Amino acid sequence: MTDEGDDRSPALTEYADLHGCSCKVGQDDLDSLLADVGLSGAQAELQFGVGEDASARSIGDDRSLVTTIDFFTPIVDDPYEFGRVAACNAASDAFASGAGDDLTFLVVLGLPREVTDAATEILGGIVDAVEDMGGVVAGGHTIMNPWPIAGGTVAATASPEHLLRMSDASPSEYLYLTKPLGTQAAMGALRVQDGEFGETIAETTPRPVGTVADEALAWMTTPNRAAMLAAREYATAATDVTGFGLLGQARVLAESAGVGVELTHLPVIEGTLELSQLFGYGLEDGESAETSGGLLLSVPERRTDAFEDSLSAAGVFHREVGRVTTGTGAALVDPTIERVRG
Structure with missing residues (x-):
């Protein structure tokens, strides 16, 4: 952690015990959780959903809406780069599902009180990354949290014939x-x-x-x-x-x-x-x-x-x-x- 008066960016990774996608719940535990709440099977309302990287729902004869959410702890200390990585990672599930048009991003951001000054740079990294992907940041939600987290919800559209699962x-x-x-x-x-x-x-x-x-x-x-x-x-x-x-x-x-x-x-x-x-x-x-x-x-x-x-x-x-x-x-x-x- 940085000393008082130190102009360096805060060492974000020091505020979390697990970093990046290594903070994900294990696959076996996740499967058990989904089964316990009845979300282990197909969902008739969706083209696909639980068990895939994202969900897809028909919104017209030639259009599908793909939605997903992803956020994680810092894998890098630089706040701006943390934001960029988090945005690319969150959008990746939509891309893995074949969707990339009309990309809309809602930010999820949580920070300890000691590093709230990093919020501007993290958000700046997210905004720049989303714009580079041809998308737009439409809002989000920010909280105080013991471990720093960043990511967001992603919505994108695709022709049904382009969907991948x-x-x-x-x-x-x-x-x-x-x-x-x-x-x-x-x-x-x-x-x-x-x-x-x-x-x-x-x-x-x-x-x-x-x-x-x-x-x-x-x-x-x-x-x-x-x-x-x-x-x-x-x-x-x-x-x-x-x-x-x-x-x-x-x-x-x-x-x-x-x-x-x-x-x-x-x-x-x-x-x-x-x-x-x-x-x-x-x-x-x-x-x-x-x-x-x-x-x-x-x-x-x-x-x-x-x-x-x-x-x-x-x-x-x-x-x-x-x-x-x-x-x-x-x-x-x-x-x-x-x-x-x-």
């Missing part, structure tokens, strides 16, 4: 990821690089921690809108990779669609694999929590060439990371690890 993945389709992994390890190392553990961290990674963290932040503040627009003509199913990690999110997709998933390739930000092994985050096993991660898209084999051309033309990072199978569950199958720089 996890449950539509089919065997023999190929799985693609649109951002490299490793945000948890990168930002975790950044938070402690100046402490007594700093020398060990510096010796662990082949690159400066600041460089690795800067690249992770650049990925987290890259909206998934361009990926969605380039992919939705070709993909049959999608989700975004966040707190459950790649393997955990693949399990959710597999269960939703009644299929199996084999993951064979892990693209990671260069330097994060070694940091993850130091911290025990499980990146090499696909288990490290991701914040504002990429889209995981299922694409029929006959469409993969056109799909890859579309993402390349849009300047969107993408890697084939596995296959959908006739089995059940999700597993890593002798995965290759690719170190991604820049």
Whole structure:
């Protein structure tokens, strides 16, 4: 925490024990909670809802309204960047569902009394990120809260034919990821690089921690809108990779669609694999929590060439990371690890 009279931005991450999407409730606990209140099945009023990344409801013959909410604790100390990451992460669930038109954002913001001065910068980051995504901030709600939280509710529209959901993945389709992994390890190392553990961290990674963290932040503040627009003509199913990690999110997709998933390739930000092994985050096993991660898209084999051309033309990072199978569950199958720089 900053000293009185210190002009530096407050160290927001010091006010929370869990950071970014690692603060999410575990998948098993969430499933039990939904079952306990009768929200584990299909909802007749919706095109899709609980169990997917967002809900979709028909609002006309050729239009669907997609809505979602997402907020979390800081993964970075800079208030402005925290706002940008939070906005990109919240909107990602709408993009994963194929919606991006008429994007409207309602801010959720909670701060401890000691850091209320950060509100302006956090909100500024949210507003700028939403505007970059072609959306508008329409209001929100702000509270006092022991842990800082930021995010919001998102509404967007799409043609029904463009909607994407996890449950539509089919065997023999190929799985693609649109951002490299490793945000948890990168930002975790950044938070402690100046402490007594700093020398060990510096010796662990082949690159400066600041460089690795800067690249992770650049990925987290890259909206998934361009990926969605380039992919939705070709993909049959999608989700975004966040707190459950790649393997955990693949399990959710597999269960939703009644299929199996084999993951064979892990693209990671260069330097994060070694940091993850130091911290025990499980990146090499696909288990490290991701914040504002990429889209995981299922694409029929006959469409993969056109799909890859579309993402390349849009300047969107993408890697084939596995296959959908006739089995059940999700597993890593002798995965290759690719170190991604820049």
